[in-house]
Amino acid sequence: MAVRKLLLLPGDGIGTEIMVEVRKLLAYMNDNLGAGFEIEEGLVGGAAHDAHGKSISEEHMKLAHDADAVLFGAVGGPKWDGVPYDVRPEAGLLRLRKEMELFANLRPAICYPALADSSSLKKDVIEGLDILIVRELTGGVYFGDPKEIIDLGNGQKRGIDTQVYDTYEIERIAGVAFELARTRGNRVTSMEKRNVMKSGVLWNEVVTATHEAKYKDVELDHMLADAGGMQLVRWPKQFDVIVCDNLFGDMLSDVAAMLTGSLGMLPSASLGAPDGKTGVRKALYEPVHGSAPDIAGKGLANPIAKIASFAMCLRYSFNMVEEADLLEKAIANVLDSGKRTADIAAPHLPTVSTSEMGDAVLDQFKALT
Numbered sequence: 001m002a003v004r005k006l007l008l009l010p011g012d013g014i015g016t017e018i019m020v021e022v023r024k025l026l027a028y029m030n031d032n033l034g035a036g037f038e039i040e041e042g043l044v045g046g047a048a049h050d051a052h053g054k055s056i057s058e059e060h061m062k063l064a065h066d067a068d069a070v071l072f073g074a075v076g077g078p079k080w081d082g083v084p085y086d087v088r089p090e091a092g093l094l095r096l097r098k099e100m101e102l103f104a105n106l107r108p109a110i111c112y113p114a115l116a117d118s119s120s121l122k123k124d125v126i127e128g129l130d131i132l133i134v135r136e137l138t139g140g141v142y143f144g145d146p147k148e149i150i151d152l153g154n155g156q157k158r159g160i161d162t163q164v165y166d167t168y169e170i171e172r173i174a175g176v177a178f179e180l181a182r183t184r185g186n187r188v189t190s191m192e193k194r195n196v197m198k199s200g201v202l203w204n205e206v207v208t209a210t211h212e213a214k215y216k217d218v219e220l221d222h223m224l225a226d227a228g229g230m231q232l233v234r235w236p237k238q239f240d241v242i243v244c245d246n247l248f249g250d251m252l253s254d255v256a257a258m259l260t261g262s263l264g265m266l267p268s269a270s271l272g273a274p275d276g277k278t279g280v281r282k283a284l285y286e287p288v289h290g291s292a293p294d295i296a297g298k299g300l301a302n303p304i305a306k307i308a309s310f311a312m313c314l315r316y317s318f319n320m321v322e323e324a325d326l327l328e329k330a331i332a333n334v335l336d337s338g339k340r341t342a343d344i345a346a347p348h349l350p351t352v353s354t355s356e357m358g359d360a361v362l363d364q365f366k367a368l369t
């Protein structure tokens, strides 16, 4: 039986509450589906800070490196507002992303039929939507040098950020996008601004060359990123996989996500390079939302974003595609049945708690598997 090493890092606030619901699924899959998950749990964020003054310990960093995949909850909260920058809760997540070199951030935008009415767009524009944004996460303008504010001495200051991309960085993110497209609709749209940015010219060239060299079976188009933003709102179903740099990806993935629903519904994955020996990619799966201090400890958190992140883990880290599909189907069925946590409920209609939602998804998943 395969051994699948998972590290759970629940973190703070609702991070711990939503992880409980994933644990229920893990236990069921180990006991009944022979999934072979070997589970470790560690501290990150404020929880780690309270225990030993750091946002993640060396020991738990090592567990992350040794795991096949990390399931992350959320970190942060007002309790740690005054804590120095390098040991703040968020530093733990940034360190994990950086040291594991998680360069590919995947954000799906899926419209669950039962929620098609709650979008800000018309129902026919988003019903059935299933697109995937692949954002470069470790390069570009967020990291390039120089990055500074200079005092010009004449009462003026100059703020500088630098967008830098090397060929290898573009090649590897394009490779991830093409490979994922092969498992879906087989289409990639690359977005940049080659009309005004040199890094955009290179981005376009390298994506095109990568396509020519290895992925000619996948359909490729290019779109300027600003036009891409318009098209995402006008007719999002024209896309399958979108690949873009760190900055455009940050904005376009937020736009795409909000086409379909609440923060409590949105999963994400961050992938690294495949291991030279085993071929396994380093990966971390987390909900898009944070630790939600305003509702923490009240049983109000929607666990679906975390459960859907776990479905991505099954699909992308363990190639358990059937189980991933069934888990997503279980979520859709629960929503169809009318169960809603408070964040996705219409005003004045009855709601369920975090654990009731988790149990409902588990029951559906049991029925399907």
Ligand code: NAI
Pocket: 014, 073, 074, 075, 076, 077, 078, 090, 093, 263, 264, 265, 286, 288, 289, 290, 291, 292, 293, 294, 295, 300, 301, 302, 303, 305, 343
């Ligand atoms: P947030 O995402 O935690 O919450 C924003 C709003 O959405 C809140 O009203 C919250 O109650 C609601 N919400 C979020 N997730 C929900 C869920 N699963 N179910 C129901 N409602 C949900 O963002 P906010 O308030 O800006 O940040 C709170 C803390 O989380 C801060 O310390 C921030 O730094 C941290 N944070 C951490 C992230 C991470 O760990 N990756 C990401 C974003 C924020």
Ligand code: MG
Pocket: 250, 251, 254
């Ligand atoms: Mg963002």
